[in-house]
Amino acid sequence: MESGFLAVILVSSFAVNSSHSAITDWEDVVVAREGMPTTLVCTDTVRGAVAINWMVKSLGADDLKLVLSASETNEFSGGASRASMQLSDPNFQDTGVFSLSLVPTMEDIGLYSCLIKQQERKLKEKIILLAILTVTVVPAAPIPQQSTLRLIACVNPPSAVKKITWAAPGGIPIKSEKKPNTGTVAKLPQVQNSDNGAYVCMVHPWGNSSSALFPFNVEVTVDADNVASFTSITHESEVSTATQAQTPFLMTCPGVVGDFVRLHWLPPDRKRGTDMKLVYEYDRWRDSTILTAHSKKLMLAGPPYNAEAGSFAFLLTPGLQDGGLYVCDVFQNDNAFSNRVTLSVLKGIEQSLSVHSGEAENIYENPEDVRQAPPQGSVYMDLKPRGEDDVYKELERY
Secondary structure, eight states, rough: OOOTEEEEEEEEOOEEEOSSOOOOOOEEEEETTTTEEEEEOOOOOSSSSSSEEEEEEEETTOEEEEEEEEEETEEEESSSSSSSSSEETTEEEEBBBOOOOEOOOGGGGGEEEEEEETTTEEEEEEEEEEEEEEEEEEOOEEETTSSSEEEEEEEEEEEEEEEEEEEETEEEEEEEEEETTTTTEEEEEEEOOGGGGEEEEEESSSSSOSSSSSEEEEOEEEEEEEEEEOOOEOOOOOEEEEEEETTTTEOOOOSSSSSSSEEEEEESSSTTTTTEEEEEEEEEEEEEEEEOOGGGGGGOOOOBBBBBGGEEEEEEEOOOOGGGGEEEEEEEEEEEEEEEEEEEEEEEOOOOOOEEEOOOOOOOOSSOOOOOOOSEEEEEEEEOOOOOOOOOOOOOOO
C-alpha cells in the first residue's frame, strides 16, 4: 500500500435544485475506489425508440450539467466529463440497460440523474449520489512493531453516511471512534507481526440504497525487522505523599486522552535505577488488560475518570509493604506521558484517653454530661468518634 492513502467513491445525500428538475432524494448508492472502473446502474423495462440523458450536479455547484446523452436514433452527444464516462451498453434500446460506466475521481462527487425519455416525454428518472471516502493509514507501511496503528476514514460530504465500522483480518470487529474534523478512527497499539493482513472498512450509507453496507479492504503490513521506540516522553513533576494502610488511595495519571496505560512499581526496599515491576496495563482499543499479583490491590478509577475513553487513574488499597515509587505512563499515538508518585504507607492511628474516675453510669452525646460515681479506681476509655456530631462510639472499661 502506497503512502497509506486510499480513496473510495460513495454516494452522498444532499438536495439538488435546477431548472431541469427539483431533486430532493436519491434511489441508490454506488461504491468504488477512486481511479477504478465503476458503474452507476440505471435500467428499465422500456424498449425501442428511447433516449437517455445522464446529468450531474457536482458538489458546490448550482445547476445540473450534461454528462452524456444518446437519442432514439443511437446518436451520442453531450460530451462526457471525460472519455472514461460512457454508456455500459450501447444497445440500450434493445436491452433496457442505461447504466453509466466511469473511472471516478475526487471531482466527480455529486448527484447523478439518469433520465429516460421517449419522444421528448419523460418515462423515468433515477437519482444516484456520489461521494468520496478517504482512508489514511498511519504510520505508512511497512509499519514498525510496537507502534500505534491508526486507520482513519472520512467521507466527503460527511452527510453521506450513517456510520463507518472497522474489522480486523478474519472479520473480527475492532473499536472505532468518530472524531470531529478527522473522521472515524480505529487504533491498534503495540502492533505485532501477527497484526498483518487485510482490514475491512465498512461504510453504512444514509437513505435509500441497493446495498446496506459497502466494504473495502485495507492491507496492513508490519515491518518484521523494525521496532518503534517512544522517544517523545513528557515527564511531570514527581509527587511524594502518604496514605493509611487498607485505605483506598487515588493515584492519578497524566491527563491526556491516551490509547493505553502502564503502571510500574519500585518497592521501598529496592534502589532507584533497578528494574521496576509492571503491575498493571490496560489497552482501551483492544480492551485487553495485563494483571499481576500486585494488581489485586488496584483497580481503574471511575468518574470523573473513564478508562474506556482514555482518561486514566487508579485506586490503590495498599498494605504496609506496598509503599514505594509508582510510575504511570500513558501512551497516545507515538508519544508517551509519565508521572511519578512516591508513596508512604502508614499504620492506623488510634487515640486513647486514660482518666482516673469512678464507674461511668451514663454516656451522652455531649461529654460534659457524663455523670460519674465517686472515684473507686482507674477507668480506661478508648474514645472513638462516631460521626461529625457524635463524640463517643463506645466506652470500654479495663
